[in-house]
Amino acid sequence: MIPPSFTYARATTVDEALALAAEHGEDAKYLAGGQSLLPLMKLRFAAPTVLIDLGRVTELSYIRDEGTYVAIGGMTRHHEVAHSELLAADIPLLAATAEAVGDPQIRHRGTIGGSVAHADAAADLPATLLALDATFVVKGPDGTRSVPAAEFFKGIFETALEPGELLTEIQVPKPAKPSAWSFQKFNKRAIDFAMVGVAVQGGSVALINMGSTPLRASAVESALASGASIADAAQLAADGTNAGTDIHASKAYREHLARVLTRRALEEAAARP
Amino acid sequence: MKVELTVNGKDMTADVEDRTLLVHFLRDVADLTATNIGCDTTSCGACTVLLDGESVKSCTVLAAQADGRTVTTLEGLAGDDGTMHPVQQAFHEEHGLQCGYCTPGMVMAIASLLKENPSPTEAQVRQGLEGNICRCTGYHNIVKAALAAAEASK
Numbered sequence: 001m002i003p004p005s006f007t008y009a010r011a012t013t014v015d016e017a018l019a020l021a022a023e024h025g026e027d028a029k030y031l032a033g034g035q036s037l038l039p040l041m042k043l044r045f046a047a048p049t050v051l052i053d054l055g056r057v058t059e060l061s062y063i064r065d066e067g068t069y070v071a072i073g074g075m076t077r078h079h080e081v082a083h084s085e086l087l088a089a090d091i092p093l094l095a096a097t098a099e100a101v102g103d104p105q106i107r108h109r110g111t112i113g114g115s116v117a118h119a120d121a122a123a124d125l126p127a128t129l130l131a132l133d134a135t136f137v138v139k140g141p142d143g144t145r146s147v148p149a150a151e152f153f154k155g156i157f158e159t160a161l162e163p164g165e166l167l168t169e170i171q172v173p174k175p176a177k178p179s180a181w182s183f184q185k186f187n188k189r190a191i192d193f194a195m196v197g198v199a200v201q202g203g204s205v206a207l208i209n210m211g212s213t214p215l216r217a218s219a220v221e222s223a224l225a226s227g228a229s230i231a232d233a234a235q236l237a238a239d240g241t242n243a244g245t246d247i248h249a250s251k252a253y254r255e256h257l258a259r260v261l262t263r264r265a266l267e268e269a270a271a272r273p
Numbered sequence: 274m275k276v277e278l279t280v281n282g283k284d285m286t287a288d289v290e291d292r293t294l295l296v297h298f299l300r301d302v303a304d305l306t307a308t309n310i311g312c313d314t315t316s317c318g319a320c321t322v323l324l325d326g327e328s329v330k331s332c333t334v335l336a337a338q339a340d341g342r343t344v345t346t347l348e349g350l351a352g353d354d355g356t357m358h359p360v361q362q363a364f365h366e367e368h369g370l371q372c373g374y375c376t377p378g379m380v381m382a383i384a385s386l387l388k389e390n391p392s393p394t395e396a397q398v399r400q401g402l403e404g405n406i407c408r409c410t411g412y413h414n415i416v417k418a419a420l421a422a423a424e425a426s427k
């Protein structure tokens with residue numbers, strides 16, 4: 001399959017990327033690693049007329065220790081997040097989630113910013129970043145703003161990004177007890193998107209593919225905070241969710257998976273020394 | 274647009290449509306047809322090549338994204354005198370292929386894996402090949418070949 005025709009434009013700096021986006025308007029789309037966008041274009045689910053390739057915007061590829069948080073450039077690839085010694089020590093949940101994305105070939109190309117901006121409800125990293133209370137730094141024609149993960153994901157493939165805005169940095173606070181994490185996902189083949197997934201950090205729980213956006217399992221979090229057992233709290237994992245039915249699973253089965261995976265995740269996070 | 278790639282050590286320049294995928298560039302422009310198109314949806318790994326030394330699925334990379342960079346296909350693995358690469362030799366010795374369709378992608382994925390982890394465990398090999406599907410389900414000998422190649426490269 002060949003994607004529909006488009007004009008390829010290449011940026012080498014953030015300013016160039018923003019200028020190209022301003023020039024080409026709403027029909028243009030940023031191309032990060034392309035591991036989600038190109039397959040969608042080949043299937044004609046997306047047909048931007050201009051692609052602005054960010055692949056050479058090297059200033060957006062970094063993982064930096066900022067004391068209380070870690071700053072990650074939007075064009076940092078999953079492979080680099082998964083193998084970062086800083087993240088392995090301070091935010092192992094994020095490194096483990098990046099290692100769970102797709103397969104090695106996809107992790108060599110795909111980027112953290114691309115995954116977040118694409119906002120697939122079945123994607124791994126958005127839920128983990130939601131559980132970690134990350135903040136997304138966004139640059140646009142009118143300057144820079146910061147959007148908390150809880151306010152970023154608006155719907156299926158829909159985010160707080162305005163046309164022309166670029167997600168430049170992901171800021172992830174270091175958790176108090178880095179080792180209290182777990183990432184669970186259920187799928188049929190390793191490369192498939194999660195049928196349902198759960199990211200846990202301490203008492204924070206986020207769900208993958210239980211609605212049109214990644215969701216915090218607030219009922220579980222409140223129950224844990226008021227002293228409920230893991231088994232009892234996990235029973236509430238599907239409360240407030242809106243899972244869909246598709247060829248992979250029914251809504252009821254997804255709700256069952258959410259409860260089971262949440263229990264497993266909380267148990268694993270609690271058991272880590 | 275004009276793209277310039279180094280493919281298997283040779284500099285290549287071509288005028289291609291902006292939407293040209295790397296796999297089509299390799300097969301149709303460079304005339305290197307070892308790289309197969311399998312699922313064409315980033316799932317099966319048959320089109321795996323090395324981009325600057327790392328495995329990628331060439332059905333999901335634009336030729337334009339590879340402009341100015343180095344690509345290695347299966348044809349570029351063997352030595353100039355025809356000596357097989359350790360991974361190729363191991364596939365030969367361990368009967369690592371049945372129909373052969375997934376083989377070029379498997380070999381390139383393993384070459385990349387061994388570069389990152391020269392002494393993988395069996396579990397790490399299986400995990401490292403999660404992006405490659407064998408339609409003959411001949412995984413056991415493929416994994417054996419990967420482990421044998423790691424051993425032979427020591």
